[in-house]
Amino acid sequence: MIKHIIWDWNGTLLDDLDVSMEALNYVLEKENLPLVLDKEEYRKYFQFPVIEYYKKVGFDFNKTPFSVLAKQYMDYYQPNSLSCSLHKNVEETLQKVKSKDVSQYLLSASNLDFLHEQLAEYDIKKYFLNIKGLDNIHAHSKAELAKCFVEESGFNPDEVLFVGDSVHDSEVAKYANCHCVLIANGHEHKSKLLNTDSYVVDNMKQFYDFIVENIK
Template sequence: MKNKIKHLIWDWNGTLFNDVQLSVDIINNLLKINKLPQITYEKYRDIFTFPVSDYYKLAGFDFNKTSFEILGKMFMEEYENRKYEMNLFNGAKEILELVRSRGISQSVLSAYKYDTLLEVLEHYCISEYFESVSGLDNIYAGSKEHLGIELRKKLNFHKSEILLVGDTLHDADVAKAMDVDCVLISNGHQSADKLKANGNLVLSDLSELKHLL
């Protein structure tokens, strides 16, 4: 893989943007409102999955009592109000700059709502690093596989020259659908044990990525 990469595709939430604790806090607020047991940080990373509706069920919600649409809207309202309490992962800007300095183009592929994604990239002053940004047209964080397939069509590189970096098994599934390589970072929304289950290449944090470029 080393020295062949010409384009790097970044996931956003949990990969470049450290919003894991915020997500735990908000889901626990929703659980409390619905008189359900709280979950720990560790349990959150063990049960988080895509589509997000499945993870809500694992957290204990009953959609017959409160619909996923209502819960998802409540989650995102609080998330949007508090998102700037969080920050980029340590070393995120440094790795973005390193990738650019080596002549590797970059893009963002996210299940986050597209227009809001553009806003946060501007807020954290990293928009300049990306030649394209792909996000969903809604707040419910479903699959981004179709976005990945569309992005792949636009990239004029051999599959061996593209690397997707994410923090969930869904990112690995998206990379497979795109027919490109994938590296997962284990300090995001899913635990290292969960990420390694399918034989994925898993790194502890962003700093380890530099050894693959």
Template structure:
């Protein structure tokens, strides 16, 4: 089990912030006199990367206002309220079981790095990870370049990595670097969407852990 590094996504995979993100989006839409996303199920059908495209699907018009300003507004609301978010049930046990088995674990996230670090320290799981890879801004562009640079610096190949995430973007990043991928259908995109990529899909973190153990 020591040969493979598990590359975890954060938001929606380990951290249960799905309801919060939907609520923030609706708060911002109502502020602009636009209809809210009608349900969590509808949110999970439109969420995706690039984040700018998701904002537009939700109802924002970037011909009228600036995307960067909207992203800053969103991040200010998220950062304040996300500190109350918790891990998905069973996540802490899974992370430390792998750690004590000698498995390297890394977080790769499109989140803003300082916010992510604050979250994992509040949740007291920082010791489970060998590295935390995240962005230094709040625009949530693709994290593929971040993964590629980290792999280059550490002389890793895709065969050394197993990506675990909750969106099609996680699968796209894994394909780009030649790594295996498992998606978890408890996060920001629904299972129906995740199944379209053809990789394994688990219903929750416990099922994901069982699958990972079989692979590594």
């Protein structure tokens, strides 16, 4: 039974798919590359580390270094992301989990400062006992961060559930020897999520129904 939930942020709790596509297309246009105009196409391209996803959409790092492209992306994404909504049923789910005395944490591949800036727009910070992010904008991986957090917290991994929207979230959970549920309305295509070992639901309402049956 689950005693601790570690949430992903982008695409899982925060509904930022549209702004993420806008930011990607902003940079693609600056590089005179074809735009990604379809959400299903975007979800098929998306992956971690983000540098591989950038390669898929056609960026040439010999022409413009990844670090420059990543900064251009974030310069557009971050201010515009502050107007994003949370996914439907997020607050109700966080409240339900809290009412069951399950501890909740936020762990993201986002820059920690940017993460706190986004969280300030919503009244949900109170649900998280700790918030973890990276110290850069390159979104390479959060696997080591997650494993260290679980170990340093003294959690029994079999009582920890990671919740995310990407194949990488499944990889992170496996690396930390924890359980994982993936929600298929974020950044990555459901067909890719179903190829992982994780349990997959379509939306936060389905996750809510699942978690009510599985928390302590």
